[in-house]
Amino acid sequence: MTGQEKPDRLRVLVVEDEYFIADDISRALIRHGAEVVGPVPTVQEARALLDTQALDLAVLDINLRSELVYPLVAELSRRGVPMVFATGYDAAAIPADYEAIPAWSKPFDYNALADVLPGLRRT
Template identity: 55%
Template sequence: MPPSTSDAPLAGRRILVVEDVYFVADDIAAALRGAGAIVVGPAPNGPAALSLMASERLDAAVLDINLHDEAVYPVAEALRARGTPFVFATGYDRCSIPASYRGVPLWEKPFDSAALIRSLPALIDAVGGRRDRPTA
């Protein structure tokens, strides 16, 4: 019997994970898979994330801001251009994020992955449940 949406609130949703710390990326991916999501990545850096974006359909993304001393903002801009919702999962506090990203949901590490999972369906639905397509 397939899981109910209450058991798998992200069933079939394709979520990009961009995180440079392997164990954190693995924990986020496991939590997402447990909620029924299809995890794209994890990508450890911006170029890897952009490469995945070029070939994958995405419903949302979870982004760490600092990727080995490289900011994730080019990935965030590419997601915005595609209309793909995203959240920041980071050790940074809101005041250190550029003003143009202050409206992006922020999950400060360490964060409750269950709360993140509960928030993603509403974030996806807020953009009309739009599933983007790779740019060719």
């Protein structure tokens, strides 16, 4: 890069069932130069996007109206997509299989969340 070129925009999947939280996360990501895929409120809708969208990262709520996001986590892991949990769950409530995934507890600073996501990008 010459220093004047912009890096590719991060394509971030947002999976969150609370509209206002999904909107806040999306707006923070867009302000930080990301391209938001979604947001979507269910695992099924997120899976449909996986078939049609290239992703760099994913921001996932754990509990989507009583549906846990872990089957989607497994699929994203198989595809090599880094992710972060954005959840009201305490870190101790996250199963050991997923403890390596960064978790941000709600309420959180949306801009701080957006700032750390580029560091998670797969190379």
